[in-house]
Amino acid sequence: MRFVECTHERHAAAILEIFNDAILNSTALYDYRARTPENMVSWFAAKSAGGFPVIGVEDGHGALMGFASYGTFRAWPAYKYSVEHSVYVHRDHRGKGLGLALMQRLIARAAERDVHVMIGGIDVSNAASVAMHRKLGFVHAGTITQAGFKFGRWLDLGFYQLTLATPLQPVDG
Numbered sequence: 213m214r215f216v217e218c219t220h221e222r223h224a225a226a227i228l229e230i231f232n233d234a235i236l237n238s239t240a241l242y243d244y245r246a247r248t249p250e251n252m253v254s255w256f257a258a259k260s261a262g263g264f265p266v267i268g269v270e271d272g273h274g275a276l277m278g279f280a281s282y283g284t285f286r287a288w289p290a291y292k293y294s295v296e297h298s299v300y301v302h303r304d305h306r307g308k309g310l311g312l313a314l315m316q317r318l319i320a321r322a323a324e325r326d327v328h329v330m331i332g333g334i335d336v337s338n339a340a341s342v343a344m345h346r347k348l349g350f351v352h353a354g355t356i357t358q359a360g361f362k363f364g365r366w367l368d369l370g371f372y373q374l375t376l377a378t379p380l381q382p383v384d385g
Contacts, residue, residue: 215269216267228248230300261314278302282296301314306340316347318330354371355369
């Protein structure tokens with residue numbers, strides 16, 4: 213197993229497969245329709261434009277087992293030190309600690325880039341993700357009840373945050 217910087221050329225198809233599994237079979241993503249290869253072009257372009265990392269973990273044969281990234285939390289300038297992150301592990305590799313390992317690397321990268329708050333929006337029924345975030349020091353920051361509707365039921369969205377010691381000298385503007 214090795215950790216890599218994901219690229220569109222090498223990893224878009226694998227990330228698309230992981231996204232679509234989450235969309236079609238879980239409440240990890242509050243989306244209804246599978247994404248397309250074209251969606252991955254714009255997804256990677258947005259990550260690149262924002263200087264946001266996409267960290268992957270590959271098996272010994274180079275197959276992507278999972279990935280983690282973050283992006284803009286909200287579009288207004290005063291939120292510049294906050295990011296919303298995501299972490300996804302391929303269905304065949306869950307329960308092996310890959311999500312935790314990916315998040316540890318993502319947190320380190322966020323600290324290097326002067327992020328102050330990492331925010332995760334997690335469906336409250338996703339006990340494994342909630343437990344992993346708590347293990348990493350994330351705290352519950354609130355729940356929006358009935359925030360989404362999928363699979364014939366209302367979904368509650370919990371927000372979890374990790375406050376980092378960075379930046380040392382935050383500035384306005």
